[in-house]
Amino acid sequence: xxxxxxxxxxxxxxxxxxxxxxxxxxxxxxxxxxxxxxxMKYLLLGPLVSFKATGxxxxxxxxxxxxxxxxxxxxxxxxxxxxxxxxxxxxAGEGVVMLGGFVGALCGIYLKINSPLHPVxxxxxxxxxxxxxxxxxxxxxxxxxxxxxxxxxMLNYIIMFVVLHFLNYNFADxxxxxxxxxxxxxxxxxxxxxxxxTKLTWGFVIAIIFVVLVALFxxxxxxxxxxxxxxxxxxxxxxxxxxxGAMIVLSQVIGxxxxxxxxSIEVLGRFNSFLWKELPGYxxxxxxxxxxxxxxxxxxxxxxxxxxxxxxGCQQMATYSDVPSEMIDIIQAAIFLFxxxxxxxxxxxxxxxxxxxxxxxxNQAKAAANAEGGSH
Amino acid sequence: MFEQFLSxxxxxxxxxxxxxITAPILFAALGxxxxxxxxxxxxxxxxxxxxxxxxxxxFSYWTQSxxxxxxxxxxxGVLLSLMMGFFAFxxxxxxxxxxxxxxxxxxGGTIFLLYMFTGMRGNTGALVTPNTLIPxxxxxxxxxxxxxxxxxxxxxxxxYVAFLFVWLLWAVLYKTSIGLDIRAVGENPDxxxxxxxxxxxIKYIAIAISGALAGLGGAFMSMYYSQxxxxxxxxxxxxxxxxxxxxxRGEPLGTMLSSLLFGLAQALRTKVSGLQGVSSxxxxxxxxxxxxxxxxxxxxxxxxxxxxxxxxxxxxx
Numbered sequence: 001x002x003x004x005x006x007x008x009x010x011x012x013x014x015x016x017x018x019x020x021x022x023x024x025x026x027x028x029x030x031x032x033x034x035x036x037x038x039x040m041k042y043l044l045l046g047p048l049v050s051f052k053a054t055g056x057x058x059x060x061x062x063x064x065x066x067x068x069x070x071x072x073x074x075x076x077x078x079x080x081x082x083x084x085x086x087x088x089x090x091x092a093g094e095g096v097v098m099l100g101g102f103v104g105a106l107c108g109i110y111l112k113i114n115s116p117l118h119p120v121x122x123x124x125x126x127x128x129x130x131x132x133x134x135x136x137x138x139x140x141x142x143x144x145x146x147x148x149x150x151x152x153x154m155l156n157y158i159i160m161f162v163v164l165h166f167l168n169y170n171f172a173d174x175x176x177x178x179x180x181x182x183x184x185x186x187x188x189x190x191x192x193x194x195x196x197x198t199k200l201t202w203g204f205v206i207a208i209i210f211v212v213l214v215a216l217f218x219x220x221x222x223x224x225x226x227x228x229x230x231x232x233x234x235x236x237x238x239x240x241x242x243x244x245g246a247m248i249v250l251s252q253v254i255g256x257x258x259x260x261x262x263x264s265i266e267v268l269g270r271f272n273s274f275l276w277k278e279l280p281g282y283x284x285x286x287x288x289x290x291x292x293x294x295x296x297x298x299x300x301x302x303x304x305x306x307x308x309x310x311x312x313g314c315q316q317m318a319t320y321s322d323v324p325s326e327m328i329d330i331i332q333a334a335i336f337l338f339x340x341x342x343x344x345x346x347x348x349x350x351x352x353x354x355x356x357x358x359x360x361x362x363n364q365a366k367a368a369a370n371a372e373g374g375s376h
Numbered sequence: 377m378f379e380q381f382l383s384x385x386x387x388x389x390x391x392x393x394x395x396x397i398t399a400p401i402l403f404a405a406l407g408x409x410x411x412x413x414x415x416x417x418x419x420x421x422x423x424x425x426x427x428x429x430x431x432x433x434x435f436s437y438w439t440q441s442x443x444x445x446x447x448x449x450x451x452x453g454v455l456l457s458l459m460m461g462f463f464a465f466x467x468x469x470x471x472x473x474x475x476x477x478x479x480x481x482x483x484g485g486t487i488f489l490l491y492m493f494t495g496m497r498g499n500t501g502a503l504v505t506p507n508t509l510i511p512x513x514x515x516x517x518x519x520x521x522x523x524x525x526x527x528x529x530x531x532x533x534x535x536y537v538a539f540l541f542v543w544l545l546w547a548v549l550y551k552t553s554i555g556l557d558i559r560a561v562g563e564n565p566d567x568x569x570x571x572x573x574x575x576x577x578i579k580y581i582a583i584a585i586s587g588a589l590a591g592l593g594g595a596f597m598s599m600y601y602s603q604x605x606x607x608x609x610x611x612x613x614x615x616x617x618x619x620x621x622x623x624x625r626g627e628p629l630g631t632m633l634s635s636l637l638f639g640l641a642q643a644l645r646t647k648v649s650g651l652q653g654v655s656s657x658x659x660x661x662x663x664x665x666x667x668x669x670x671x672x673x674x675x676x677x678x679x680x681x682x683x684x685x686x687x688x689x690x691x692x693x
Contacts (some may be wrong), residue, residue: 018448025383028488031492032491032492089472091476106556140671140672143679144672144675144676144679145675145678145679146622146671146672146674146675147618147622147671148616149419149472149618150618150619150622150667150671151668151671153615153618154612154616154619154664154665154667154668155664155668156614156659156662156669157611157612157660157664158665161657161660161664162657162658162678164657164658164659165655165658167655168655169655169657197614210633216501217432224380263438286478290472296693310569324487324488324491324497325489326484326491327489328484328486329480329481329483329484329485330481330484330485330488333477333478333480333481333485336473336476336477336480337463337467337469337473337474337477338461338467338478340469340470340474341463341467341468341469342467342469344467344470370665
């Protein structure tokens with residue numbers, strides 16, 4: 001019973017953090033906009049509702065595009081969950097998504113394989129490359145003690161420029177106006193679940209399957225337990241005989257595999273060719289999502305939905321009012337800060353804990369009294 | 377091609393550009409040094425640089441004074457780092473996550489703020505006038521020395537300030553009581569607390585100095601280096617600064633040397649990309665690769681020392 005009360009508290013606390021962040025957003029909107037109410041309306045309701053003369057109408061296309069936007073960020077969110085659980089602040093997910101997308105696209109263009117197998121091969125190759133790349137920060141951390149945070153940040157830039165080099169010098173389709181690869185073969189495309197142009201592909205289903213797989217891995221296997229234990233108390237994990245070094249490497253390789261997959265599935269599902277010219281931002285979104293999900297894989301889809309909703313809301317706001325869509329970064333940063341704040345509303349948690357304990361003690365006393373009464 | 381390359385880098389002009397390019401990295405790296413001395417990882421340097429760079433331009437535009445612009449950037453840097461401190465020390469947000477949040481503000485928030493204040497998108501080209509740029513200084517006597525004068529004279533005021541701060545920060549850390557407190561808190565917060573040092577206060581002071589330095593780095597970028605603010609301007613310099621701090625063993629002088637190394641890598645990048653037949657993308661990788669290699673060498677040498685220490689201790693026993 002006491003656990004349930006704490007759970008309710010945690011949910012309320014999350015809602016409070018989101019409300020505060022939206023309040024911050026509202027302040028900025030009222031400061032900048034000449035039409036603040038319109039802006040707020042599109043930010044909060046725009047993603048799922050159309051405003052018709054007759055009233056509000058639920059917009060199913062909106063829902064599909066939000067679900068579609070979740071595909072890459074579910075993968076990066078899961079990747080960050082695994083790495084942060086082991087206390088590995090590896091931030092290279094951003095670069096690995098781009099690399100995964102590029103490698104996946106190249107496999108989709110140059111490998112000749114039959115249809116159902118082709119995208120599978122592309123995604124697996126991208127995942128493998130992602131995992132191998134993450135060995136760099138992971139091994140440097142374990143073998144030499146170099147900060148994975150700094151090496152992974154540098155890795156993002158290195159990956160971006162190397163991908164752009166190969167895109168421009170080796171794989172560009174010169175018949176096109178902008179820099180992009182040749183078209184991805186039809187056999188390699190990941191099809192939409194319902195062909196309605198919203199880009200909600202089978203990638204979404206794969207993403208949800210991976211949510212379950214990663215959750216099982218983290219909470220039902222020896223390795224998952226070791227990874228979480230290292231995050232909670234590395235010395236304890238070491239002295240209880242866990243192979244800390246190997247697990248640290250494993251957590252980051254898994255992070256790389258998931259990020260690489262996410263990038264390739266996104267490119268093969270959404271685009272006709274590879275055309276990213278800068279880091280796509282899904283790695284950073286993954287960090288926000290993992291924070292919202294408290295590093296628990298099961299909560300990742302919900303957090304991803306929330307971020308995708310906000311993103312769409314900001315785009316709608318930018319289209320229909322005078323507030324720029326970069327507002328999203330301010331809202332995200334605010335949510336991020338309050339969500340990650342352990343002491344945010346801690347006084348109330350303290351009160352709940354005290355109350356729970358008092359009730360437990362009272363119950364125990366009652367039970368003891370009853371037992372005594374019975375024995376006489 | 378190689379000869380052509382050599383002849384470009386063996387010029388006073390090249391060394392001049394190394395110093396110029398080093399300055400903003402040095403500011404941020406010194407910011408990393410002071411924070412790290414107090415046991416605080418300031419990964420938000422990148423975002424602080426972006427935001428103060430923007431406000432430097434805005435303040436100088438509003439007042440038509442470069443000095444107020446620079447001071448404004450510094451104040452914004454302090455405010456942002458105090459905000460990070462509030463979340464990290466008071467509300468117990470992980471300091472790395474607080475830093476990532478500041479970086480988010482730096483990436484997209486700046487574009488929003490620019491639009492909010494000026495209605496412009498992406499860059500501030502139109503706001504820049506000679507009044508609003510940090511002036512350059514020709515040092516008397518030195519400027520007349522051949523070669524040396526060309527290398528050392530004619531930099532912006534802030535460039536000299538950056539290198540002056542190396543000494544100043546060393547003096548603060550090692551010759552003042554506040555410096556002693558900062559180092560004590562970083563070494564062992566419990567011990568520092570037990571002798572009556574307010575650990576939280578010292579951490580706030582350290583991160584505020586760190587933010588002020590990053591703010592100056594930001595002002596340097598927008599008000600001198602690229603003469604105006606644009607969204608891709610800082611390009612990882614805040615992160616490179618963290619690497620420079622690690623490689624400089626957390627000491628001001630060592631950090632200056634590693635910052636110079638990264639400055640050299642950046643300067644090489646600009647020179648080499650001017651040559652024909654070289655991929656500008658691969659050249660762009662140089663500073664980041666140098667950073668990783670630098671970190672690896674530093675980490676490997678530290679590891680070796682620790683091992684030696686261990687074997688000695690074992691032999692002794």
